[in-house]
Amino acid sequence: MSRFLKRDLVILVLAAVVIAWANGDLEGLLGIPGWQSYGVRIINMCAINAILALSLNLVNGFTGQFSLGHAGFMALGAYTTALLTMDMAAKDRVFFMTPLVEPLRNLTLPFLPSLILAGLIAGLFSLVVGIPALRLRGDYLGIATLGFAEIIRLIIQNVRKVTNGALGLKGIPQVVNLWWTLGSAFICYLMLRNLINSSYGRALKSIRENETAAQAMGIDLFKHKLLSFFISSFWAGVGGGLLASLLTTIDPVQFKFHLTFQVLLMVVLGGMGSLSGSIIAAGIVTYLMEFLRIVEETHYWGSITIPGIPGLRMVIFSLALVLVVVWYPKGLMGDSELTAQGVKAFLGRFRKTLRLKGGRPV
């Protein structure tokens, strides 16, 4: 095992223990009954969002293309996972209006192959969109993926024999726990980090910087962009699958554009082209999304009633995105990574500032 991998594993285990401990849910970490508490649920969401942000960053941040289709690929992954993991009885309970088509009705797979298939199907569709869109120069990918995600959603809404239409799917087995979500996030991170540090990753970045010059290096622009888009969509599918299993209920409305927007916010906030930035931003946005639920709920203070405004959270996040882009266009991390030396240097500067301001050094 490489030194790198060992260090990463240590960091991961420590992080998991600390997070679980902080939430008073150590038993949750171990997958013991009663693990589905609020804190653990948020960590699960953080991990899934990290996967989504990391994978979108690969295309938008590292390769310099502009995909707006994450919600579509997530929907493909979520429905694939749901339909493959639910057993026949569960399916029959849900599909009472229009029965599910036959081979799917009988088919039940374990979670892991379902999740991998979810990723592969999302990846397959990324080729369908990517092969025509990425051959052209310019931002056709943005338009194509935006349209694609909406088409996928409409198909899901209308092909009731397979997806149960607008009613959605309920009773998806809740297989995921922290092991699954954090484990997937970790594998996703490792895979992307190794990719980015390889000569392939260097080629992706050079495409982002200057397509003509990259081409003059002998780099096949189309092949690289497509690979980046495929891997990104694969992980969006896996993320969607994990989400379906975590929530146990999915419907087409969940996969509207606001979902892509939310992931995009994490990528921009964390820094286009920074993996650690995406992870940090996924944590921040997930926690804030939970925290800001307050504004959408109705509050009663004695005789005063403050009505909650549904959708206000997204308004706040849209404003946040605008502010980040205007005031902090490089995001939290720019395109650098969080390293031990970086943290030390930051703390050093922080101390110095405290001293200069007359505060006591800590």
Added chain:
Amino acid sequence: MLEIIDLHVSYGAIKAVQGISLKVPEGKIIALIGTNGAGKSTTLRTICGLLKPESGRILLEGQDITGLPTKDIVRRGISMVPEGRHVFPDLTVYENLMLGAYIRTDRKEIEEELEEVYRLFPRLKERSQQLAGTLSGGEQQMLALGRALMADPKVLLMDEPSLGLAPVLVQEIFSLIRRIHERGKTLLLIEQNARAALTLAHYAYVLETGRIVMEGTGADLLKNDEVRRIYLGEGEVAG
């Protein structure tokens, strides 16, 4: 080594290159000079496959490479220093150089090439971890040259390597080009700085509105009255 036969290239209705033929023999420096908009960069971009010609043929070592995708042309041994440098600004000097060697796979050879490039441009070695976008103009030009050398090309195409550089640096770049040639490279050099280019080149072509209007050895063209008047500036003729 490289031969172009009756090349025509257009941008829509604009005929930028109208029947150019030229030869770049192995181990020689060939210069292509001409006024702004003469079609020099267009010719170079077409050789690299970045533009598709309307008609005409491009041969590398006798093989037809006309219309091949750029990646295949680069693999066959043609490397370009593009006009205006085009380094990758947010990547380090080291990463830029390694991208130059993208088509190569032998790690040991790449390492050796890198050492070689660092020997040629010690300043790049000092700044290997610096972002290319923060280099000075001259350093960026050296990086663009070094990056092209990393591919170990058979023919190196250079589009105005001295563009926008101070006179001292122009001299430095030209002496570097000479050293690159001495290492056995075949060069096709585009230049506005006709005097320096003609001094360096074994043979040169003069391009005007997409056509070759004159050709000859560098020394001959330097003596030619018309070349002196148009490309070297009348005032300089006496000096």
